[in-house]
């Protein structure tokens with residue numbers, strides 16, 4: 001089990017990379033980067049390839 005979509009957010013400001021789920025994505029869009037507080041753009045999110053665990 002465990003096939004929830006995992007997103008990757010790469011902050012253009014502090015260059016931090018954060019892994020998150022879709023719920024957290026909305027939080028970042030609303031409140032900004034959790035590291036530096038910079039504004040977040042939808043395009044800063046990409047689908048992260050899961051951990052090396054594909055069958």
Ligand SMILES: [Zn+2]
Pocket residue numbers: 011012013014015016033034035036037038
């Ligand atoms: Zn940031």
